Amino acid sequence: MKVDAHYDLLIVGGGITGAAVLHAASARGLRALLVDRGDFASGTSSWSSKLIHGGLRYLQSGQWRMTLESVRERERLLVERPGLVEPQAFLMPIFAGGRPGPAALSAAFWIADRMAGRRTSRRIGAAEAVAIEPLLAPDKLRAAIAYRDGVVDDARLVLRLVFDAVARGAHALNHVEATLVEEGGRVTGARLDDRIDGGEPRHVRATVTVHAAGVWAGAAPGAPLLRPLRGSHLVFAHSALPLHCALAWLHPRDRRPVFAHPWEGAVVVGTTDIDHPVADAPAMISAAEAAYLVEALQALFPRIAIDASMALSTYAGLRAIVVAPGEENRPPSAMGRDSALWVRPGLVGITGGKLTTHQATALEVLREVAKQGLRIASPQPPSSPTPATTRLQGRLGAEGAAWVAARPAPEQQPLLGTPYTLAELRWSMQAERVRRLGDLLMRRTRLGLVAPGGAIESLPMLEAPCREGLGWSAARWADEAARYREDWALRHAPPAENRRS
Ligand SMILES: Cc1cc2nc3c(=O)[nH]c(=O)nc-3n(C[C@H](O)[C@H](O)[C@H](O)COP(=O)(O)OP(=O)(O)OC[C@H]3O[C@@H](n4cnc5c(N)ncnc54)[C@H](O)[C@@H]3O)c2cc1C
Incomplete structure (x- = not known):
């Protein structure tokens, strides 16, 4: 593990919040290190609904500021991240006798x-x-109502922030766990343990530590009480649910908002909102949640025959919901969605940040960091002044897109009917810190979600390029493939009859 002894800023957690703080800090002249105990984005930030959205539902609960921030950030991201954050046409159907009625919705x-x-x-x-x-x-x-929102590859958004920051000199390590160190009532840094290679732990000191550990934030001193809520999704092949645009509607059972939207050549349907026992328990859809989502689809599209077993894959993410005193027993969907920020000497803690509003959250965190004595310079202009225009430039950055475009034509053919290519896999393996097979198939690409059967039957075809690209022995490949198969079967397989409810 290559790290320096001291940083201005140590960031614990490489989800959207930590990545955005790293990005903003590196643009402002701070020497920063980010660590994640899994892969970058492997927490909640790769299991979201993948919408860069206006937060209309917050209006209903009177949270005007959240809607204002969300719509402004959405518009900004559509301009700043073309090829990664893309406009998505939505329809919200209005039915006879439905509530809210057309006048209220239009307003x-x-x-x-x-x-x-x-x-x-x-x-x-x-x-x-x-x-x-x-x-x-x-x-x-x-x-x-016909309207326009944004859609994103959430994991790729995190990766772009991390690698753009690294290109400016920031340090970022995945599969490295941080344990905070306190001296005399002040957080002074952390002990770092590599979860794959093992070896001696390293100690780094930091002027300020930012703890951005999402639903796992409870480990930080001063953290608020958190209630993990699970949101699950079904992913269908476009041929099974051939939508022409995205749909948002109310579930017939409980009138919660649900949606179905095209994504990476497939269709994502979500989401649920239920208590998850503890943050460390693996998050996956239950049979009851799958049935709930299918019920929503059947209500809106009565003419198509669809059931959960037809899904390509499933996934679930955990929301970090801050519990105010007296709110412990409120129904999940009635809980507030505000982020929480807290400070202790040497520490700024943050949890509950959204994909859509990540830049605003990062700047809020840096304002608190500045109060702890770090000088923060004006931001440097972005490293690539011309905004990306193509899908590959948006997702891989200009250098990655050029590298992929220069690969032989056969490597640029779509793999398994998905948008991904062997050339993209090769780029990720050489430039994007792939340390597990799941890093490559679940986050650098999303083959694990949108290829049939999680691409498991095609693993033999991927063995040679992966072993070559990652320097893995036959034994290491066998271990990685087994680990990937097991994780996919547990957390991403379409629901079977006998799944727990
Ligand atoms: C079901 C669902 C759907 C959502 N849909 C949307 C959406 O469509 N649009 C939107 O804008 N927002 C959405 N959100 C909200 C958004 O996805 C999350 O709020 C956001 O991803 C949280 O990011 P984070 O960085 O705070 O946490 P995470 O992404 O969970 O990152 C925290 C990281 O900290 C790491 N970590 C924890 N402990 C340690 C440690 N000791 N050392 C090192 N690393 C550690 C974890 O491994 C993890 O990667 C959704 C949320 C959910 C749950």
Whole structure:
């Protein structure tokens, strides 16, 4: 493990929040190290609903500031991260007798558009809605709101922030666990343990430590009480759920918002909101959650036959919900979604940050860091002044996209009917700190979610390039392949009849 003895900033947690803090800190002249005990983005930040969204639901609960921040950050990301954060056309169907009615919905979208500073929504009639999305059943459909949100590859967003920061001189290590060290009532750094190679732990000192450990933040001094809530998703092949646009609607059972949207050539359906026993228990969809999501699909698309066993894959993420006194027993969906920030000498803790608002969260964290005595310079301009335009530039950065484009044509063919190619895998293996097979198949690419059977049957085909690219022995490959198969079967396989509920 190559680390220096001292940093201005040590960041514990390489999800969207830690990555955004690293990115912002490195642009402002701070010497920063980020560590994650798993892969970058392996916590909640690769298991989100993948929407860069306007946070319309916060209006309903009177959280105007959250909607304002969300719509502004969404618009900014669409401009700053083309090829990675992309516009997504949505329809919100309005049914006869449904609540909220068309007037209330139109008003909410009007407010959000005013906040965004541009028109992104319009009310349309039932006939136009069915022309846009022929899977909608016309009976009972009264009208719809057509609007535009954003969609993202969440893991890639984290990776871009990390690797852009590394290109500016920041340090980032995955599969390295941090244990905070306190001296005389002040956090002075951490002990670092490599979870793959083992070896002697390293100690690093830091002027300030940022603890951005998501739902696992409870380990930090001064952390608030957290309640882990699970949100699960089904991923279908586009052929099984051939949507023309994204849909957002209310679940017929409990009127919670649910959605289905095209993503990486497949369709993501989500999400649930239920208590998860403890943050450290593996997060995966239960049979009851899968049935709940299928019930929502069947209500909206009564003419297509779909069930959970037809899914390509499943995934679940954990929300870090801050529990205020007296809120312990509130229903999950009634809990507030605010982030929490706390400070202790030498420490700034943060949990609950969103993908959509990561830049705003990072700047809030840096303001607290500055109060602890670190001088923060004005931000440097971004390393690549021309914004990326293509999918590959947005996801891999300009250098990665150019490297991939120069590979032989056969390596640029789509793998297993997905958007990914062997050339992209090779780039990740040489430049993006792949340390486990799951890093490559679940986060550098999303083959594990959108290829049939998690690409497990194709592992023999991937053995030679992976062993060559990562320098793995036959035994190491066998171990990695077994570990990947086991994790996929536990956390990502379509629900079987006998799955626990
Ligand atoms: C189901 C669901 C759907 C969501 N959908 C959306 C959406 O569509 N749009 C949106 O904007 N937001 C969405 N969110 C919110 C957003 O995804 C999360 O709030 C965000 O990803 C949390 O990021 P984080 O960096 O705080 O935590 P995480 O991503 O969980 O990162 C924390 C990291 O800390 C690491 N860590 C923990 N302890 C240690 C240690 N001791 N040493 C080193 N590393 C450690 C973990 O390994 C982990 O990688 C969703 C959330 C959920 C749960």
